[in-house]
Amino acid sequence: xxxxxxxxxxxxxxxxxxxxxxxxxxxxxxxxxxxxxxxxxxxxxxxxxxxxxxxxxxxxxxxxxxxxxxxxxxxxxxxxxxxxxxxxxxxxxxxxxxxxxxxxxxxxxxxxxxxxxxxxxxxxxxxxxxxxxxxxxxxxxxxxxxxxxxxxxxxxxxxxxxxxxxxxxxxxxxxxxxxxxxxxxxxxxxxxxxxxxxxxxxxxxxxxxxxxxxxxxxxxxxxxxxxxxxxxxxxxxxxxxxxxxxxxxxxxxxxxxxxxxxxxxxxxxxxxxxxxxxxxxxxxxxxxxxxxxxxxxxxxxxxxxxxxxxxxxxxxxxxxxxxxxxxxxxxxxxxxxxxxxxxxxxxxxxxxxxxxxxxxxxxxxxxxxxxxxxxxxxxx
Numbered sequence: 001x002x003x004x005x006x007x008x009x010x011x012x013x014x015x016x017x018x019x020x021x022x023x024x025x026x027x028x029x030x031x032x033x034x035x036x037x038x039x040x041x042x043x044x045x046x047x048x049x050x051x052x053x054x055x056x057x058x059x060x061x062x063x064x065x066x067x068x069x070x071x072x073x074x075x076x077x078x079x080x081x082x083x084x085x086x087x088x089x090x091x092x093x094x095x096x097x098x099x100x101x102x103x104x105x106x107x108x109x110x111x112x113x114x115x116x117x118x119x120x121x122x123x124x125x126x127x128x129x130x131x132x133x134x135x136x137x138x139x140x141x142x143x144x145x146x147x148x149x150x151x152x153x154x155x156x157x158x159x160x161x162x163x164x165x166x167x168x169x170x171x172x173x174x175x176x177x178x179x180x181x182x183x184x185x186x187x188x189x190x191x192x193x194x195x196x197x198x199x200x201x202x203x204x205x206x207x208x209x210x211x212x213x214x215x216x217x218x219x220x221x222x223x224x225x226x227x228x229x230x231x232x233x234x235x236x237x238x239x240x241x242x243x244x245x246x247x248x249x250x251x252x253x254x255x256x257x258x259x260x261x262x263x264x265x266x267x268x269x270x271x272x273x274x275x276x277x278x279x280x281x282x283x284x285x286x287x288x289x290x291x292x293x294x295x296x297x298x299x300x301x302x303x304x305x306x307x308x309x310x311x312x313x314x315x316x317x318x319x320x321x322x323x324x325x326x327x328x329x330x331x332x333x334x335x336x337x338x339x340x341x342x343x344x345x346x347x348x349x350x351x352x353x354x355x356x357x358x359x360x361x362x363x364x365x366x367x368x369x370x371x372x373x374x375x376x377x378x379x380x
Contacts, residue, residue, distance in 0.1 A: 006078040008151030012144075019277050021143065024074030025136045025220055026274045031073070032066035032129065034270050035059040037318045064126035067096035067135035074139045080146065083160060087169040088142045094169075095138050095176025098130030132220045134183040138176035145172055190221060191229045198236050202304075206297040209236050210243030213313065214293035215286060217244045217272050218279050223313025233335045237307030238300045238325055238348075244272070244315030245349060246293035249357030250285075251275055254376035263378065270317035278378040285371050288364045295356035303344040306336045322349040 036059040046052035071092030075085035093099065104123040109116045145168055149155055156163040190212075197208035209232075216223050226232070227240060251272060255264040266274065279285055299305070307324045314320035326345050328336035340348070364370045 006075075006080045006084065006147070006150070007155065008147065010078075010147060010150075012147055017140075017143070019281075020077040021074055021136065021140050022277045022280065024077040025070050025132075025139070026276045028068075028070030028073040029066060029132065029220070029273050030266070030271050031069045032062045033273075034317075035062050037270050037314060037320065040318050040320060041323055061126065063129045064098045065093070066129040066132060067098050068093035070132070070135045071139050071142065074143065078143060083164055084146050084155075084168075087164050088139065088146065088172075090165070091142050091169045091172040091176070092135050092139045094173040095180065096130035096132070096135035097180060098127060098135075100125055100127045129222060129225065131180060131184055131187065132222060132225075133186055134176060134180050136220050137179070137183060138172060141175065142168065142172045187221060187225065187229065190216065191226050194226060194232070195230045198230075198232070202235060203298070203301040206235060206239040206242075206301040207294045209239040210246065210293040210297035210300070211290045213240040213243035214247045214289040217247050217313070217315070218276055218286070218289070220273070220276070224310065225313075227309045227312035232309050232312045234306045234337065235300065235304060237309060237312035238305035238321070239297050240312035241307055241315050241321030241325075242296045242300050242305070242348065242353065243293040244313060244317075244321070245353045246296040246357060247289040248272060248316055249353050250288050250292055250361050251376065253357060253361050254373040255378070257373040258377045260379070268316065270314075275376065275378050278376055282371055282375045285364075285375060287370070288360050292353065292356045292360040295360070296353040299344070299348040299352050303340050303348060304338045305340055305344070305348050306338055308335045316349075325349075 036056070039056070039059055043052045043056045068089045071089035072085060075088045080088065101122045101124045103120055104117055106117055106119050108123065110123065149164075149168065156167075194209060194212050197205050197212065199205075200208060213223055213226075216226060223240065223244060227237065232240060248267065251267050252264060255267055255275075263271075263274075305325045307321055311320045311324035316322070322345055324336065325348070326339055326341070328339055365372060
């Protein structure tokens with residue numbers, strides 16, 4: 001690269017392109033997901049205190065900015081100029097479904113602002129994280145378009161400030177919106193596969209779901225999104241949480257040996273997706289997650305560990321899954337029909353997954369020699 005910034009002189013290589021997109025995606029997802037997940041139950045301790053409710057709402061709003069954060073983080077990976085980074089972030093954010101809009105008729109009263117429309121106009125609403133897979137695809141396309149424009153059109157030259165937002169931002173966003181219904185089939189297929197496992201007997205069901213979620217947690221697909229999409233609850237939600245924990249344990253064991261301590265702490269707090277680049281460089285590591293998850297699912301079936309669709313994809317993140325398996329309040333009692341005590345919780349959420357993780361990791365590294373701790377090296 002002959003320029004300080006990403007432009008037409010940048011030598012775009014497939015491997016470099018793939019891992020920068022993946023790394024930026026992981027960073028964007030983490031920034032959007034972690035704040036609310038970590039603080040969820042802490043803020044509940046303050047009840048209806050207005051500052052706690054506002055703080056919770058602000059942190060929850062991070063999730064609706066995940067596509068924007070993905071676009072921005074990927075742009076930073078490629079060292080894009082401010083204009084290109086901003087255009088890319090908006091293009092990704094507008095096309096991923098985290099913000100939805102519809103034409104409201106004259107006379108419509110906005111329930112938040114109280115403003116009454118005097119003429120038909122679009123009304124916008126934040127709608128969660130949207131389709132993260134679509135966000136990553138659109139971001140990758142945006143990188144290519146920005147590079148091509150820089151290489152062959154000199155980045156639009158003096159009129160870049162006008163044309164880049166319209167042509168790249170609007171054009172790429174429109175493309176992303178067009179492909180969104182088709183990309184959504186990926187999440188639908190994964191959800192349907194997980195749903196099939198719920199028809200099995202308790203033990204095989206727990207094992208199948210735990211293994212599925214142990215893999216999903218290190219992909220761009222949202223574990224919580226899948227759980228909500230198929231209304232995964234009860235024993236299935238407990239198994240999903242156990243699968244997430246199993247992957248977390250093996251990541252922690254290896255990250256502690258080769259990464260900065262901050263990276264390991266981030267994984268414990270929920271940054272498993274941040275390890276995507278390292279894992280997909282050597283996908284054989286995924287086998288250890290699956291085996292550890294299968295073992296970790298056994299106490300879930302034995303103790304009838306349950307959860308809700310919103311707790312299924314968390315595992316240790318914010319201690320959401322363990323707490324939910326022990327406490328069911330209000331409407332949750334209709335979903336979590338059985339709660340567990342401290343000892344079964346300790347076995348399910350700590351002892352069994354920790355032992356399974358250490359044993360499985362030792363077999364894969366020392367006996368089978370399929371990977372080494374160095375393969376988990378990742379800078380977050």
